[in-house]
Amino acid sequence: MGVSQDIIGSLQSNGESDLSRAQRLELVVQARVSDELKKLSAQESAALKETLAKVSEVTSGDVQGDRHTVSAEVEALRARLDKRKQLRPLPESVEKARGDVVRCLTENDRRPLNCYEEVEAFKEEVRKLEKSWVDKVVR
Known part of the structure; x- marks a missing residue:
């Protein structure tokens, strides 16, 4: 084997x-x-x-402290924006559209997408303002 x-x-x-x-x-x-x-x-x-x-x-x-800090920073930014010098007043249509956006965002602070129409109307007013400014500069 x-x-x-x-x-x-x-x-x-x-x-x-x-x-x-x-x-x-x-x-x-x-x-x-x-x-x-x-x-x-x-x-x-x-x-x-x-x-x-x-x-x-x-x-x-300190969560409350964080909220106060953020709130203070927002207020400081708002104050700086208010102090900015505006060269000339905005047309009434742009101011109204801006106010509509601010109002809508304030009312829908947790749902900003609900303000789509107001934002689009504001964009359209700004486009018109820009176009008129470009037309004045080009001519």
């Missing part, structure tokens, strides 16, 4: 069966999987704690 006596002897002298080897291998694999799961669980716990800490920092911050 083609099988050497040494191989047959080593297989016969080995007291471990295929079943016991498979069980031992299964236990080793289970132990490694368990260790990896523990590592992943520890990493996720650390990440969760870090995220919760960041969220608590943000929520415990």
Whole structure:
């Protein structure tokens, strides 16, 4: 036969069966999987704690102070815009369209897309004003 006596002897002298080897291998694999799961669980716990800490920092911050700061900045910008020198008064149609946009945006502060028609009317008035200015400059 083609099988050497040494191989047959080593297989016969080995007291471990295929079943016991498979069980031992299964236990080793289970132990490694368990260790990896523990590592992943520890990493996720650390990440969760870090995220919760960041969220608590943000929520415990002075939200009212932030609102007041933004409000103050808006008022400062509004004051600067009011101080800007206007070379000549705008035509009544442009002022009316601008007022309509401001009114609509104020009424729909959470839904600015509802003011599409007012914005388009304002754009049209500005286009007319620009066209008349270009016509005056070109002539």
